[in-house]
Amino acid sequence: MNFLRDLSLPAFTAGFVAVLVGFTSSVAIVFQAATALGATPAQISSWMWALGLGMGLCSALPSLVLKKPVMVAWSTPGAAVLATAAVTGGFTLAQATGAFIVCALLMIAAGATGAFERVMDRIPMPIASALLAGVLARFGMDAFLAAKSALPLVLVMLAVYLVGRRAWPRYAVPGVLAAGTAFAAAQGQLQLGGVAFTLTTPVFVMPEFTLAAAISLALPLFVVTMASQNLPGVAAIRAAGYRLPISKLITMTGVATLVLAPFGGYALNLSAITAAICMGPEAHEDPDKRYTAAVSCGLIYVVIGLFGAAVTGVLTAFPRELVVAVAGLALLGSIGGGLAVAVKDEQRREAALITFLVTLSGLTLWGIGSAFWGVVAGALALAVQSWRRA
Numbered sequence: 001m002n003f004l005r006d007l008s009l010p011a012f013t014a015g016f017v018a019v020l021v022g023f024t025s026s027v028a029i030v031f032q033a034a035t036a037l038g039a040t041p042a043q044i045s046s047w048m049w050a051l052g053l054g055m056g057l058c059s060a061l062p063s064l065v066l067k068k069p070v071m072v073a074w075s076t077p078g079a080a081v082l083a084t085a086a087v088t089g090g091f092t093l094a095q096a097t098g099a100f101i102v103c104a105l106l107m108i109a110a111g112a113t114g115a116f117e118r119v120m121d122r123i124p125m126p127i128a129s130a131l132l133a134g135v136l137a138r139f140g141m142d143a144f145l146a147a148k149s150a151l152p153l154v155l156v157m158l159a160v161y162l163v164g165r166r167a168w169p170r171y172a173v174p175g176v177l178a179a180g181t182a183f184a185a186a187q188g189q190l191q192l193g194g195v196a197f198t199l200t201t202p203v204f205v206m207p208e209f210t211l212a213a214a215i216s217l218a219l220p221l222f223v224v225t226m227a228s229q230n231l232p233g234v235a236a237i238r239a240a241g242y243r244l245p246i247s248k249l250i251t252m253t254g255v256a257t258l259v260l261a262p263f264g265g266y267a268l269n270l271s272a273i274t275a276a277i278c279m280g281p282e283a284h285e286d287p288d289k290r291y292t293a294a295v296s297c298g299l300i301y302v303v304i305g306l307f308g309a310a311v312t313g314v315l316t317a318f319p320r321e322l323v324v325a326v327a328g329l330a331l332l333g334s335i336g337g338g339l340a341v342a343v344k345d346e347q348r349r350e351a352a353l354i355t356f357l358v359t360l361s362g363l364t365l366w367g368i369g370s371a372f373w374g375v376v377a378g379a380l381a382l383a384v385q386s387w388r389r390a
Contacts, residue, residue, distance in 0.1 A: 003064060006289040007296070013174040014283035014330070015296030018071070018274035019304070020318065021139075021327040026076040033079040034264065036086035037093045046203040047264030052305025054256045054265045060298025062249065068242050069283075069294035071233075071275035072253055075225040075267035082266065085216050094208040099217035100261035101207055104254050106222045107267075111250030116226065120234045120246060126342050127378045128235040130352035133338030134359025134374055135232045135272050136331045143328020150321035156183050157322070161329045173282045173330045180322045189319045199306060202263045225267045227372035233270030239338055240279035241287065272371075276334040277327070351382040 030051070034044045051074045058072035082096065091099075110116045120128075147154040160179040164172030184190050230250065237244055253268040260268075277283065278293035342352035355378030363370040 002067075003292060003295060007292045008170075008284060008289070009174055010170050010282060011278075011284045011290065011293040012296045013177060014278050014280075014293040015298075015300060017173065017177060017326055017330055018271075018277045018293070018297045019300045020323055021277065022073055022271070022274045023304070026074075026079065029076060029079045029083065030074065033082040033086065033266070036083045037091065037096045039093055039264075040203075042201070043093065043203045043205070043264065045200045047266075049200040049202050049305045050260040050263040050265035051268075052301050052303075054260045054268050054305075056298040056301030056303075056305060058252060058256050058268060058298075059301065060295045062252065063291040063294040063298065066244065067288065067291050068244060069240075069275070069279050069291045070244065070249060071236075071271040071278055071294050071297065072249075072256075072268055073229070073271035073274055075221070075229050075269050077224040077228045078221045078267040078269075081220045081224055082217065085220065091213055091217060092208065093205055095210050095213040096217055096266075097205045097262055098207040098209040099213040099221065100266045101258060102209070102214050102218035103222045103225070103267055104258035104261055106218070107225070107254030107257060107269075108251055109254075110226065111247045111252075111254055114247045116230065116250055117234075117246040120231070120238075123235075123375060123379070124348060124382065125238070126345050126348040126352040127355050127375060127382065129239050129338045130342035130355035130378060131232055131359055131371060131374050132235040132239045132272065132276070133335055133342060134356045135235075135371055136276055136335045136338065137356075137360050138362070139273065139324065139331050140328045140335050142324040143326075146321040146324050150319065150325075153180060153183055153187075153189075153319070153321055154325050156180070157325045157329065170282075170285060173326070176329055177326050180326055181318070184319050184322050189322075190317050204262050205264075207262060221267055225269050229269040229272070231375065232272035232371045233275060236272045236275040236279065236334075237270070239334070239341065240276070242279065273327075273331070277330050280331070280334045280337075282330055282333055347385070348382060351378045351385060354378050354381045 030047065031044060034047050055072050055074060059070055062070040085091065157176050157180045161172055161176045164175040234246055249270060257265055257268050274297065278297055279290055283293040284290045342356060343349045355374045358377045359370050359374030361370055363373050365373060
């Protein structure tokens with residue numbers, strides 16, 4: 001089987017790190033959203049089942065077919081929107097489920113018509129690269145900010161990374177993860193007690209469609225998912241040099257959301273942060289074999305879906321500082337590559353820098369994250385500069 005022949009330890013490690021970062025950085029927000037909507041513990045586990053299987057199958061299967069890395073994640077800003085709207089609007093879980101279905105239909109329309117891909121085709125590569133660098137740079141900063149609370153751990157991981165990049169560059173990130181885990185275990189910082197592996201039973205929720213939920217939940221969920229998640233997701237794909245059928249992938253995430261919505265799959269989208277981990281040179285020196293990292297990530301997601309909260313408990317047992325440090329170090333290559341492309345063209349350098357800084361700032365207006373506003377600011381700057389030259 002080509003997959004097993006192409007698979008390597010760095011690729012599998014990249015997939016595991018992507019899962020580790022994706023879950024531990026935002027699973028609490030998903031739990032908060034489900035709880036705010038009145039979900040029971042069984043229904044929250046069902047959310048993990050739906051999201052795990054959705055992300056896993058939508059990542060692994062297209063990657064195997066296309067032999068290119070396809071990374072799908074849940075909508076983190078979408079979960080934040082749900083948590084906020086649920087508290088202020090008093091929506092039931094059934095009404096929210098109806099909103100998930102409406103959002104899924106909008107995503108299918110955006111993909112099937114090719115409208116979203118046409119918008120992405122009009123974004124210059126320096127702007128897209130600056131957008132990606134801005135999204136990822138925060139994780140790079142957090143890696144070193146973690147030294148405030150866990151200086152010895154971060155120093156050990158940084159030392160292993162620097163030595164590894166010189167002595168065994170392909171295995172630098174696996175070495176960082178192994179060293180960080182061993183150090184944390186020696187310090188008694190891994191909380192693995194009480195984790196029981198049991199299969200999760202999905203819970204079906206009959207959707208209820210209301211105009212209020214469509215306006216207050218479905219539309220904001222669709223907008224933030226497309227602007228704050230799919231936008232940088234496509235930028236990550238193109239910055240890594242891959243040409244993927246974007247419209248078909250957007251449609252696929254919409255269909256998966258539609259099928260899984262009654263079980264808690266509120267919104268699936270293309271990933272940016274975890275995609276950069278699996279699409280970068282640290283995953284595999286051969287770009288044609290990096291798809292194995294995405295497949296590995298997808299298979300781990302499926303296991304998480306099947307075992308739900310139990311596997312989530314294992315992933316969240318890692319210290320926060322270890323997670324942010326390994327993520328930041330694993331993304332250094334992607335951050336540097338994005339910045340290099342962003343500033344290469346002197347005529348577009350200033351607009352690219354504006355995109356980078358606005359995206360890095362974390363600016364949020366009307367519930368829409370900084371990734372969208374970074375592109376808007378960069379596009380306006382580029383338009384003004386082009387008009388001035390004309």
